[in-house]
Amino acid sequence: MSAAVQEAGGYNFAYLDEATKRMIRRAILKGLAIPGHQIPFGAREMPLPYGWGTGGIQVTASVLGPRDRLKVIDQGADDTTNAVSIRRFFQRVAGVKVTTRTAEATVIQTRHRIPERPLTEGQVLVFQVPMPEPLFRLEPRLAETRRLHALGDYSLAQLRLYEDIARQGETGSSYNHPVMVNGRYLMSPSPIPGYDNPKLHRSAAILLFGAGREKKIYAVPPWTEVSSLDFDDHPFRPMLAAAPCAFCGSRDSYKDEIVSDDRGGRVFVCSDTDHCRENQR
Amino acid sequence: MKPGFHDPVLDAQACFRAAMEAMARPGRVQEIVPPEGIPNALDPAAAALLLTLVDADTPFWTDAGEETRGWIAFHCGAPLVPPGDAAFAVVTGALPPLSLFREGTDEAPQDGTTVILQLRHLVPGEGWRLLGPGIETEHRLRVDGLPEGFATSWDARRAAFPRGVDLFLCAGTRFAALPRTVRIEEHG
Ligand SMILES: [Zn+2]
Numbered sequence: 026m027s028a029a030v031q032e033a034g035g036y037n038f039a040y041l042d043e044a045t046k047r048m049i050r051r052a053i054l055k056g057l058a059i060p061g062h063q064i065p066f067g068a069r070e071m072p073l074p075y076g077w078g079t080g081g082i083q084v085t086a087s088v089l090g091p092r093d094r095l096k097v098i099d100q101g102a103d104d105t106t107n108a109v110s111i112r113r114f115f116q117r118v119a120g121v122k123v124t125t126r127t128a129e130a131t132v133i134q135t136r137h138r139i140p141e142r143p144l145t146e147g148q149v150l151v152f153q154v155p156m157p158e159p160l161f162r163l164e165p166r167l168a169e170t171r172r173l174h175a176l177g178d179y180s181l182a183q184l185r186l187y188e189d190i191a192r193q194g195e196t197g198s199s200y201n202h203p204v205m206v207n208g209r210y211l212m213s214p215s216p217i218p219g220y221d222n223p224k225l226h227r228s229a230a231i232l233l234f235g236a237g238r239e240k241k242i243y244a245v246p247p248w249t250e251v252s253s254l255d256f257d258d259h260p261f262r263p264m265l266a267a268a269p270c271a272f273c274g275s276r277d278s279y280k281d282e283i284v285s286d287d288r289g290g291r292v293f294v295c296s297d298t299d300h301c302r303e304n305q306r
Numbered sequence: 307m308k309p310g311f312h313d314p315v316l317d318a319q320a321c322f323r324a325a326m327e328a329m330a331r332p333g334r335v336q337e338i339v340p341p342e343g344i345p346n347a348l349d350p351a352a353a354a355l356l357l358t359l360v361d362a363d364t365p366f367w368t369d370a371g372e373e374t375r376g377w378i379a380f381h382c383g384a385p386l387v388p389p390g391d392a393a394f395a396v397v398t399g400a401l402p403p404l405s406l407f408r409e410g411t412d413e414a415p416q417d418g419t420t421v422i423l424q425l426r427h428l429v430p431g432e433g434w435r436l437l438g439p440g441i442e443t444e445h446r447l448r449v450d451g452l453p454e455g456f457a458t459s460w461d462a463r464r465a466a467f468p469r470g471v472d473l474f475l476c477a478g479t480r481f482a483a484l485p486r487t488v489r490i491e492e493h494g
Pocket of ligand 1: 270271272273274275278294295300301302304
């Protein structure tokens with residue numbers, strides 16, 4: 026046993042005890058075998074509040090090893106308090122190498138974005154999920170949502186979407202737009218912008234989703250068909266800011282609108298800070 | 307009895323990553339660092355998967371003899387149960403009909419058994435054409451040691467999805483996975 030690693034900071038390697046990791050690892054394997062299906066697991070208390078992505082952290086902790094290089098992003102940025110805290114946590118409890126560069130990372134934990142740079146076969150993307158149940162606004166009874174998933178009956182979600190389109194006139198403008206995985210399970214992509222939904226489709230990377238408070242894990246294997254819920258006469262069209270990035274000039278990246286001066290002027294900048302830096306080289 | 311993994315924490319992590327790659331990319335052959343002091347009846351890959359995934363929370367069944375059962379009980383602490391109740395099964399001889407194992411329910415398909423099966427050979431790049439989630443175009447895998455008609459019965463069982471069993475195919479220190487989603491074409 027590598028006692029130095031095992032005892033790093035007085036914790037087990039990657040914080041979780043081995044029995045908890047085994048439980049989470051079993052859930053990840055079943056999640057990959059049943060793409061888009063939510064697997065219940067016995068979530069552990071983590072030394073961070075729920076809003077900080079304890080589900081994602083537990084998944085990352087069960088996956089990470091000494092050969093990994095970890096990147097953590099929050100809304101596309103590596104330098105927010107949340108991302109920095111999670112990155113430091115894993116440096117401390119697992120001694121892993123970290124990076125802010127998407128191209129260098131083997132494991133990427135994310136909240137609210139998928140990196141702009143296409144992911145590759147050697148990469149695992151771990152999503153922090155606040156609410157894993159895509160039907161929860163439509164059907165508050167968990168036993169009933171389980172039954173609907175079992176039947177593959179998503180008419181409620183389609184009806185709701187149809188009403189939204191009738192009211193707003195389009196789809197794709199929102200966050201957390203539900204997707205169908207491999208033509209079978211309706212899945213919450215977590216609160217990523219609709220712009221990122223197409224990146225879930227036939228990704229080369231392994232996509233893992235962890236919800237700590239709701240105690241669910243789900244997964245999308247590489248190259249799996251993922252389609253945003255929509256209608257033939259109202260196809261899903263992700264929205265994109267018309268203005269180019271004020272820093273790198275990119276027109277096709279996802280932007281945040283920021284205040285640029287003390288007179289309330291506003292500009293658009295890439296939300297993916299690594300992508301923006303790469304573009305500026 | 308000697309400890310199985312040289313480094314129980316890091317070897318289990320490495321084996322899990324191989325298992326995750328295997329399950330995420332059906333038919334891709336993975337390699338593990340062999341554990342020590344394993345029973346004669348167990349392949350190193352099967353033993354490593356057991357040490358990595360099985361514990362007191364996962365009832366298991368095996369067709370192997372006393373030595374193997376004792377080893378699994380000692381190292382994993384898992385209770386031995388009939389195949390229809392097993393979360394994990396270890397098959398060292400001929401593969402019984404997959405209907406022997408539990409397939410979960412439509413609401414809890416994750417309760418389907420994970421079957422760890424030992425075979426003579428796994429040869430990537432030839433044999434079966436595998437299709438489905440985890441596979442960009444096709445994966446090829448030749449498997450020596452499965453019963454006649456396995457591919458046909460596997461495909462028939464796919465109609466039960468999301469219910470089903472998931473397989474780890476082991477040969478020596480190598481293994482590959484067949485999740486319940488994978489389609490097997492024998493000729494082509
Ligand atoms: Zn930019």
